[in-house]
Amino acid sequence: MCYHMSSKDEQPTSAPDVTTSPVVVPVTDVPAGVRVHHFDELSEQTQHALATVSHSGRLDIDPTATRLSRGDVVVFTEYFRVQ
Amino acid sequence: MSQSYVIVGDGIAGASAAETLREEEPDADITIITDEGEPLYNRILIKEFAKGKLPEAPISIHDESWYDDRDVDLVLNTLVTDIDPDAHTLTAHDGTEYEYDKLLLAIGGTPTQLPVENSDAEGIHHFWTFQDARDIKEHIEQADNSVVIGAGLLGIDLAAITAAQGVEGKYLMRGKAWWRYALSQDGAEIIHNALRERNVEPVFDSGVDHFEMDDDGVVTAAIDPNGDRYPADFVGIAIGLNFNTEILGGTDIEYDTGIYVDEYMRTNHDDIFAAGDITEFHDVILGERAQNGAWGSAKEQGTIAAKNMVDYGSAEFRWVSSYSITHFDFPFLSFGHPTLGDESVEAKYSDTEWRRLAIKDGKIVGGVLIGDLSPQTKYKKLMREQVDVSGQLDTLVKQDFQLEDLEGAAAEQ
Numbered sequence: 001m002c003y004h005m006s007s008k009d010e011q012p013t014s015a016p017d018v019t020t021s022p023v024v025v026p027v028t029d030v031p032a033g034v035r036v037h038h039f040d041e042l043s044e045q046t047q048h049a050l051a052t053v054s055h056s057g058r059l060d061i062d063p064t065a066t067r068l069s070r071g072d073v074v075v076f077t078e079y080f081r082v083q
Numbered sequence: 084m085s086q087s088y089v090i091v092g093d094g095i096a097g098a099s100a101a102e103t104l105r106e107e108e109p110d111a112d113i114t115i116i117t118d119e120g121e122p123l124y125n126r127i128l129i130k131e132f133a134k135g136k137l138p139e140a141p142i143s144i145h146d147e148s149w150y151d152d153r154d155v156d157l158v159l160n161t162l163v164t165d166i167d168p169d170a171h172t173l174t175a176h177d178g179t180e181y182e183y184d185k186l187l188l189a190i191g192g193t194p195t196q197l198p199v200e201n202s203d204a205e206g207i208h209h210f211w212t213f214q215d216a217r218d219i220k221e222h223i224e225q226a227d228n229s230v231v232i233g234a235g236l237l238g239i240d241l242a243a244i245t246a247a248q249g250v251e252g253k254y255l256m257r258g259k260a261w262w263r264y265a266l267s268q269d270g271a272e273i274i275h276n277a278l279r280e281r282n283v284e285p286v287f288d289s290g291v292d293h294f295e296m297d298d299d300g301v302v303t304a305a306i307d308p309n310g311d312r313y314p315a316d317f318v319g320i321a322i323g324l325n326f327n328t329e330i331l332g333g334t335d336i337e338y339d340t341g342i343y344v345d346e347y348m349r350t351n352h353d354d355i356f357a358a359g360d361i362t363e364f365h366d367v368i369l370g371e372r373a374q375n376g377a378w379g380s381a382k383e384q385g386t387i388a389a390k391n392m393v394d395y396g397s398a399e400f401r402w403v404s405s406y407s408i409t410h411f412d413f414p415f416l417s418f419g420h421p422t423l424g425d426e427s428v429e430a431k432y433s434d435t436e437w438r439r440l441a442i443k444d445g446k447i448v449g450g451v452l453i454g455d456l457s458p459q460t461k462y463k464k465l466m467r468e469q470v471d472v473s474g475q476l477d478t479l480v481k482q483d484f485q486l487e488d489l490e491g492a493a494a495e496q
Contacts, residue, residue, distance in 0.1 A: 036141035038127045039407045039414075040378050044460055047405075051414060051456035073141075075131055075409050 022068050023057045024050070024080035034081075036073045043067070050076055057083070085110045088392060089173060089181055091163050092189030093117035094126065095378055096359030098145065099385035100187050100392075105153045107393045113155045114181065116173070118162040119212065122147055127378045129216035130240040134247035135224070142213060163190075166334050168352050185392040188342060188350075188357040189385060192324030192376075197232065200293035206302040207294065207318040210241055219319070223248045226317035230254075230305040231283070232291055233321035234261045236406060236417075239274070241319030243410035246281035253313045254278060255289040255305065265421040265451055267429055270437045273453050277411045286313070294318065324376070326361050339363060341374050346399045348388035356392055358384035367401050368469060369420060369448055380404040403463045407456075414456050419449030419466050428476035438480055445473035461486050 030036060039047060046066045049059040057080075059066070068074065072082045088104050090097045093115050104113050123145040131137040150157040158175075165174040166186070173181040194209035196202060208219050219241075223229070229245040231238055234256035245252040254261075260271035261278075275285045289311070295304040305313045326341045337343040337351045341363035348356045348364070359381040366373040375381075383402050390398040408415040413435040424441030431437045436454030440447055440462065447466040452459060461484065465472060470489075472479060478488050 030137055030141065032138045032140040034141060036125075036128060036131075036137060038125065038131075038378070039409055040127055040405065041125075044405075044463065048457065048460050051459070075128065075137075076407075077409060077412055077414050079136070 021061055021063055022059045022066065022070070023083040024053060024059060024074065025057050025083055026078050027073065027081045028079065030073050030079060034071055034073050035069070036075065037068070039074065039076045042074070050074065050080075085112055086393075087112040087182060087184045088114070088187070089183035089185075090115045090187040090189060091117075091173070092187075092191055092359065092361075093119065093123050093157065094189060094191055094359055094381065095123065096191075096381040096385035096388075097187065097189035098123040099382045100189065100358060100389040101150075101155050102153070103386045103389035104392065105155065107390065113153075114158060114183075115150070115155060116158045116161050116163055116175065116181065118160065119214075120160050121213065122150065122157060122159070124213050126213075129213050130210075130244060132213075133210075133216040133220045133223070133244045135220060136247065163330055166330055166336070166355075168334055168336065168355060171354065184354065186355045187385075187388055187392065188355065188361060189359045189381075189388075190327040190330070190357075191360045192326040194321065195323040195325050197291060197320050197322060199291050201296050201302070202291075202294060202320075204294055204296040204302040204318075205300050206316055207320060208241075209320055210237060211324075219244060223250055223317050226250050228252065228315050229317040229319065230291075230313050230315035231319045231321075232305070233319075233323075234258065234263065235321065235323070236262065236408070237321035237323075238319075239278075239408060239410065241321055242278060242283045243281075245317065245319070246278070246283050246410075249282075250317065252283040253305075253315070254283050254285045255291060255307055255313070256285060256287055257290045259287045261285065265417060265439070265441075265449075267439060269431045270429065270439055270451060270453060273413070273435055273437055274411075274415075276434070277413070286311075324360065328361070343372070346401070347391040347396060348384055348400060349391060349395065353395075356388045358388040364400060366420075367399065368403065368467060369423070369443070373420060375404045377404040377406045401467070403467050405459070405463075413454045415451070415453050416456050416459060417449070417451045418459065418463055419447070421449035421451050424448050426476075428480050430480040430482070432482050440476070440479055442472070442476065445471045447472060447479075455482075458484055 049061040068082045074080045162176040229252035231241045231254045242254045289307040292308045342357040346365045360376045363372045387398045387400045405418040424443040426442045429439035440450040
């Protein structure tokens with residue numbers, strides 16, 4: 001999968017929630033405190049990434065171009081938690 | 084002197100307008116008036132709550148501190164009953180008068196009632212607000228059998244709720260297919276099969292003639308126009324929305340089923356704008372008036388309206404909406420205006436994969452994708468840019484369609 005560079009300094013960083021593409025995993029339970037997005041709330045770009053996600057669960061999207069954050073849940077064909 | 088903005092309605096259109104107004108006009112007076120008893124919540128997630136899959140908390144988007152933090156005056160439980168455009172005033176049900184310099188009407192709609200005998204029986208639900216969802220959830224969890232009426236995008240939410248709650252159901256439809264104005268029999272059959280797998284049986288050429296109820300006024304069955312009886316202690320109805328235009332009576336604000344606005348969300352009054360479900364907007368892509376109830380469209384309309392309330396002509400509403408269904412293990416997405424057009428093209432690729440595009444004057448004006456949403460971006464781009472795809476319709480529905488497959492001017496996209 002693609003390796004993302006920092007958009008500011010072109011150097012790889014180690015902060016995975018900032019510089020790597022989100023990974024989604026199916027979940028069945030949603031705790032009260034999490035942020036939940038319906039698929040229709042997402043940008044066309046993020047929707048495309050979700051609709052074409054591979055078995056690895058990694059979204060093919062620039063992490064700075066999506067509003068998804070670690071811990072969020074997305075309602076799509078099933079519930080996915082963003083890792 | 085600071086401007087005074089009043090927004091009627093705290094759905095996503097009204098709330099996004101308030102947020103934009105505050106960004107654009109830090110010193111303005113901003114008031115939101117809503118007849119609901121709670122601040123903005125996520126209307127497209129309440130079905131998940133009613134299914135029993137989501138707790139209440141994530142459904143709420145704003146608590147009252149959101150408004151306090153932005154110095155927005157939120158007025159709950161208040162129904163606006165009268166508008167005086169000349170005086171620039173609104174009157175609420177309790178007689179309170181509100182003055183405005185610029186007004187935004189984001190007043191949405193109310194579920195259409197089924198005009199049949201006993202349609203007000205206890206146990207018959209409409210589905211629009213968060214409170215409706217709470218009532219539905221509480222009831223369906225106790226129900227034994229159900230009937231759902233309304234073969235469209237809202238009706239299928241009710242059918243999915245009954246399925247998710249493990250309640251056997253009949254889904255009564257007037258024609259021979261679910262959402263027959265947008266889907267062919269091939270496409271609809273994918274949905275029908277998914278419903279059957281979840282113990283919800285579509286019943287075609289049906290509908291409701293009347294309901295039966297017991298001595299306590301509780302619904303017991305739906306009787307369709309053929310005389311067939313469907314026992315049900317839960318009934319869900321979603322046959323459309325009546326847009327809340329009654330407060331326009333006595334004004335000369337132009338409206339039909341919704342409020343007429345231009346591409347800047349302005350009505351025929353310079354100081355009155357509208358946004359969200361309630362608008363019949365000038366769709367610059369379609370070239371005619373249109374209505375759209377999708378979440379993203381309403382949010383964008385609220386933002387655009389606010390910008391033009393501050394500086395008219397500064398932002399145009401140019402948008403291809405989409406609406407997805409997330410009830411099944413295959414994805415479903417409609418975009419644009421799939422029920423319009425003068426021709427269409429469709430293809431079925433498997434038992435759970437199908438596409439249809441609606442074409443008007445040689446251009447895509449909408450579509451439905453089932454099973455594979457990956458072409459969405461390409462089709463929306465062609466629609467947004469009003470590309471003439473005449474003579475290339477079969478190319479459009481190739482399973483692995485790429486924009487490069489198009490020939491002539493269309494290939495330049």
